[in-house]
Amino acid sequence: MNVLIDRFKEVLLAVFPITVIVLMLNFTIVPLETDQLLRFLFGALLIILGLSIFLFGVDIGITPIGKFAGSHIAKSNRVLILTISGIILGFFISIAEPDLHILASQVDSVTSGFISKSSVLIVVSIGIGVLLSLGLIRIVYNIALYKILTVLYSIIFILSLFTIPEFLAISFDASGATTGALTVPFILALAAGVSGLKKDSEASEQDSFGLVGITSAGAIIAVMVMSIVFKVDKISGSLEYNLYQSNSIIAPFIQKLPTIAAEILIALLPLVVILLVFQKISFKLSRKALRKVIKGLLYTFIGLVLFLVGVNAGFMDVGSVIGYSLASLDNKFLIVIIGFVLGLVTILAEPAVYVLTYQVEDITSGYIRRKIVLMALSIGVGFAVALSILRIIVPAIQLWHYLLPGYLIAIFLTFFVPGLFVGIAFDSGGVASGPMTATFILAFAQGAAEAVEGANVLVDGFGMIAMVALTPLIALQILGLILKVKSAKGGMEENE
Numbered sequence: 001m002n003v004l005i006d007r008f009k010e011v012l013l014a015v016f017p018i019t020v021i022v023l024m025l026n027f028t029i030v031p032l033e034t035d036q037l038l039r040f041l042f043g044a045l046l047i048i049l050g051l052s053i054f055l056f057g058v059d060i061g062i063t064p065i066g067k068f069a070g071s072h073i074a075k076s077n078r079v080l081i082l083t084i085s086g087i088i089l090g091f092f093i094s095i096a097e098p099d100l101h102i103l104a105s106q107v108d109s110v111t112s113g114f115i116s117k118s119s120v121l122i123v124v125s126i127g128i129g130v131l132l133s134l135g136l137i138r139i140v141y142n143i144a145l146y147k148i149l150t151v152l153y154s155i156i157f158i159l160s161l162f163t164i165p166e167f168l169a170i171s172f173d174a175s176g177a178t179t180g181a182l183t184v185p186f187i188l189a190l191a192a193g194v195s196g197l198k199k200d201s202e203a204s205e206q207d208s209f210g211l212v213g214i215t216s217a218g219a220i221i222a223v224m225v226m227s228i229v230f231k232v233d234k235i236s237g238s239l240e241y242n243l244y245q246s247n248s249i250i251a252p253f254i255q256k257l258p259t260i261a262a263e264i265l266i267a268l269l270p271l272v273v274i275l276l277v278f279q280k281i282s283f284k285l286s287r288k289a290l291r292k293v294i295k296g297l298l299y300t301f302i303g304l305v306l307f308l309v310g311v312n313a314g315f316m317d318v319g320s321v322i323g324y325s326l327a328s329l330d331n332k333f334l335i336v337i338i339g340f341v342l343g344l345v346t347i348l349a350e351p352a353v354y355v356l357t358y359q360v361e362d363i364t365s366g367y368i369r370r371k372i373v374l375m376a377l378s379i380g381v382g383f384a385v386a387l388s389i390l391r392i393i394v395p396a397i398q399l400w401h402y403l404l405p406g407y408l409i410a411i412f413l414t415f416f417v418p419g420l421f422v423g424i425a426f427d428s429g430g431v432a433s434g435p436m437t438a439t440f441i442l443a444f445a446q447g448a449a450e451a452v453e454g455a456n457v458l459v460d461g462f463g464m465i466a467m468v469a470l471t472p473l474i475a476l477q478i479l480g481l482i483l484k485v486k487s488a489k490g491g492m493e494e495n496e
Contacts, residue, residue, distance in 0.1 A: 008052040010354070015051070017345035018440075019044045022318060025338070030325040036318055038249045043314015045137070046306045047251070047349065054303025057355055061296020062182075063189040063355075065275050070193020072282040074140060082140060086133025087487025089190070089274070090215060094128035096267035098260075098308055099180030102439060103465070107170055110446075110462075115170070117146065124174045127222025128215050131186070134213040138207075139194045145210040145422050146414035152217040153411050159224040160400065169399055172225035172466030175216040176437070179430025182267055182304070184352035187212050188359055188427070208363050213426020216469065217304045252313040268301055290370050311439045319440040322449025332393045335448060336386050343385030343468070346441055352431045353377065360424055363426045372479065373424070380475030381432055384467040388445055391463070395454045399463040403470065410473035413481070428472040433465045441468070 026032045032040070036060060071262055073085045094100065104120035131152075148324040160168060176245035179187070188211070195207035275293060279285060285293070326335040347353060414422045445464040449455040 001346065004052060004056045004161075004384050007024070007055045010046070011048050011051045011055070011349075014348040015044055015048050017181060018349060019340065021341060021345065022322070023327075029334075030322050030330070032318065032321060033219070035249055036321065037431070038317045038478035039252060039314045040111060041314075042249065042253065043310040046310030046314065050303045050308070050310060051349070052303070053299050053308055057296045057299030057301070057303050058185045058355055059294050059296065061298075062185045062271065064293050064296070065278075066186045067193035067196070069274060069278055069284050070085075070190040071196065072193075072278060073136065074194040080138060082136045083133045086136045087129040089127030089184055090132030090218075091125045092270035092274075093183050093186050094125035094219075096179050096217075096270050097178050097180050098263060098267060099177040099183075099433075100124060100174070101263055101267075103173055103310075104422045104441075106442070107462075111353075120170075120174065120223075123222045123226045124178050124219045127218035127220075128178055128183075129218075131215045131218030131221075134360075135211040136194055138214070139191065139211070143212075145207075145419060145426075148214060149217075149414055149422075149426060150411055152214065152221070153407055156217065156224070157404070157407075159228065160205065160403075163224045163227045165399065166462075167223060168403075169463035171220045171227070171444075172399075172403065172469065173433075173462050173464070174223050175219040176430060176433025176465035176469035178219045179212050179216050179433070180352060184212055184301075184427075184431050185355045186271070187215060190357060191360070192363070194441065205465065206243045207423070207429050208359070209420065209423025211427070212430045213326050213423065213473075216426070216430040217453050252317075253309055255486060256309050256313045260312065264304045264308070267304075268297055270467035271297065291459025306325055315436075315440045317442045319443035320447035320450075323444035325447075327448035327451035329391070332452075333356060335393070336389045339389040339416075339444070340382045340386035340445065342441065343382035346385075346436050347378050347381040348374065349436050350359055350432065353428075356424075356427060356431045368420075368424075368483075373428070373476065376475045376479045377432055377472050380471035381468050384471040384488030385441060385445075385464070388447060388464045388467045391451050393452055401465065404469060406470045406474065408425050410470070410477065413474065413477040417477045417480040418484055421483075425473050425476035425480070428476050429469040432472045435466045437465055437468050441465075 003106050023037075026275070027035055073082060090121040099118075100121060104117040104124075107115050107120055111223070134148070137143070138145070165170065188208075191211035192208045203360070275283075275297075279290065281349050323335070326338060329335070353374070357373045360373055361370045387402060391399065410425075419423070442462075446462075
């Protein structure tokens with residue numbers, strides 16, 4: 001119970017800043033309707049409760065399953081088993097990810113069904129499955145992370161030359177969205193379980209990170225290949241602005257509850273199947289331990305439902321309204337500044353960020369403090385949102401103008417940054433773009449794109465998640481370089 005209370009206090013402090021910012025905007029330059037404001041506040045309450053319960057559930061449910069499964073797979077030490085296990089686990093975990101469902105629905109809605117939700121879900125999940133198996137093979141056979149990332153992003157650069165701008169934005173956004181609240185804890189635990197069997201403790205520590213980063217590339221490659229194979233020339237779309245016209249405060253939450261509960265139930269079913277299958281053939285947990293893990297899954301279910309109902313019914317609407325209103329003002333740079341501040345604080349409310357930063361502090365025995373990682377992530381995401389808004393109000397700036405040099409810098413840094421930080425940075429890229437980004441910040445950007453003359457909701461509205469996923473790669477690697485210089489005798493070594 002003490003752990004749950006501690007989580008509640010942390011989440012309360014994390015959600016508080018974004019709530020205050022929205023209230024300040026409401027009482028100054030962007031007055032909201034009373035019902036919208038009350039829905040936002042009720043949504044914030046659900047987010048705090050849901051996130052606290054979710055994180056508690058991850059600790060005692062999802063993390064143990066991932067670690068047990070990782071250990072079992074690694075013991076086989078056979079490429080065929082690693083490959084098949086990786087593809088199956090990756091596909092089912094990805095297709096169950098709530099963030100990916102949110103993005104796929106938005107793509108389906110904005111393109112009026114031209115790109116269906118199911119096609120995005122299946123294509124992205126295949127990409128995740130293939131790359132997860134590659135990542136597991138990398139850990140077992142000690143292949144340097146930076147070499148794998150260099151090859152993968154070289155493939156992405158080549159494919160991007162043949163991908164239309166609309167799909168370019170969606171492919172990078174899919175990468176960030178698929179590594180969300182459910183996928184990240186499982187993949188991190190899976191990597192820790194596989195690498196934990198290594199006798200070399202330092203190699204084990206480094207290989208605990210990087211798997212999320214590798215799988216993220218799978219989503220990008222899969223969507224780009226889909227664009228090229230289906231020879232899509234051009235697509236268009238628009239935003240259904242201001243979804244809720246009702247004055248009811250509670251109605252949107254009640255309306256969302258059954259759908260979200262069903263989605264989360266489907267999302268968690270594969271994990272239950274994995275638990276039961278592995279329990280039969282390998283885990284052999286005692287009844288008490290098994291009950292604890294199942295209780296963790298139940299907490300995860302309740303927490304995620306509350307969290308996503310709060311986000312979808314309370315936050316998204318307000319996000320698009322604020323984005324639209326700010327972009328309609330004469331002073332366009334005000335929205336850039338506010339976007340930067342929103343990016344700074346939104347990342348603090350991302351569930352997966354907490355899982356990653358706790359694991360970083362745990363695996364490095366406190367050497368890398370979670371507050372430092374959080375600070376670097378906040379600054380990186382703040383710049384990501386500001387640059388994305390700048391792209392919306394200045395049509396001449398294209399998404400690839402950011403992504404190409406950004407990823408070149410990120411890959412270049414991998415050759416000089418300690419391997420541990422390379423893994424953490426590329427994992428953070430996927431982790432930073434969680435449900436808060438996929439909903440509030442993406443809605444904020446799409447609202448702005450709808451208001452700015454000459455901006456395209458599909459081309460300019462999407463791409464925000466891609467930027468949020470990119471900047472932590474650079475910010476955390478720079479942090480690694482700084483710590484490396486400061487701790488020349490700290491035991492961290494350069495890349496192989």
